[in-house]
Amino acid sequence: MSEDHGSSLISARVRHVEALLEARGLLADGEIDTRIDEFAAGGTxxxxxxxxxxxxxxxxxxxxxxxxxxxxxxxxxxxxxxxxxxxxxxxxxxxxxxxxxxxxxxxxxxxxxxxxxxxxxxxxxxxxxxxxxxxxxxxxxxxxxxxxxxxxxxxxxxxxxxxxxxxxxxxxxxxxxxxxxxxxxxxxxxxxxxxx
Amino acid sequence: MSRINDVGGMAGFPPIVEEPDEPRFHADWEAHVFALNGALIKRGVYDLDEFRDAQERLPVAEYLGSSYYERWFAAITTLLAEKGIATPAELEP
Structure with a gap:
């Protein structure tokens, strides 16, 4: 399905940008996962x-x-x-x-x-x-x-x-x-x- | 001139569709885009108004052809390039 293909493309692009920002010191190790967990535990x-x-x-x-x-x-x-x-x-x-x-x-x-x-x-x-x-x-x-x-x-x-x-x-x-x-x-x- | 995001009152969009038991995110990368944006704003790389602006000035066809978090990611990469954090080429795998 083309949507899955599109999804894996953007998924790779997002991973790439994250890795780049980590390498340049703009993202801390684990910062993204922490934010995702905090959001999941947030407002309902x-x-x-x-x-x-x-x-x-x-x-x-x-x-x-x-x-x-x-x-x-x-x-x-x-x-x-x-x-x-x-x-x-x-x-x-x-x-x-x-x-x-x-x-x-x-x-x-x-x-x-x-x-x-x-x-x-x-x-x-x-x-x-x-x-x-x-x-x-x-x-x-x-x-x-x-x-x-x-x-x-x-x-x-x-x-x-x-x-x-x-x-x-x-x-x-x-x-x-x-x-x-x-x-x-x-x-x-x-x-x-x-x-x- | 209003931008493409200013859709209030506009006619011609498809019907409203409700998704029962909709998950918070439809794919893992969406959660990552969400978190990435929050992290960059918190770090002062750009602010929330700049982030909105970067979505609102996406080319019309791209805005309308993108999902919600695809727009977010397009805005993030636009701003990272404009702020000199990385070149457009470096932002692509």
Missing amino acids: PANGARVVARAWVDAGFRERLLADANAALPEVGLSMAGGLQEQRLKVVANDVDEHHVLVCTLCSCYPIALLGPSPSWYKSEAYRSRVVRDPRSVLAEFGVTLPADTRISVWDASAESRYMVLPRRPEGTAALEEAALAALVTRKGLIGTALL
């Missing part, structure tokens, strides 16, 4: 889910989160400073009247600390180009059908600003504790391409 959607569950059970936290997410995250042991640079985070809350959805039209900006690595569809030209022009039909393709009078807001992330959706708390969950609530939150729910 469970982090975002924890934030959401706290906001559902604690009105004060919800208010602080929506007002200044960067300042509120440490309350649940999280931060936006773990990556290459600290980014501003704005959390946008869905309600009966308004549904939020995220994109990065220019590239792939995404709150990795809270959501983990982004899915390929989020990075695709197909999604980036269409969700800003026709969010309702894009959401419908994801199985999110909203009443015609629900307003849809699309948030376009940038190098310095990231967004996360605070989904609506599902009906019938009044008896659930915070951890059980967090388990209901999905990655797509945090992006806005799914309802919970």
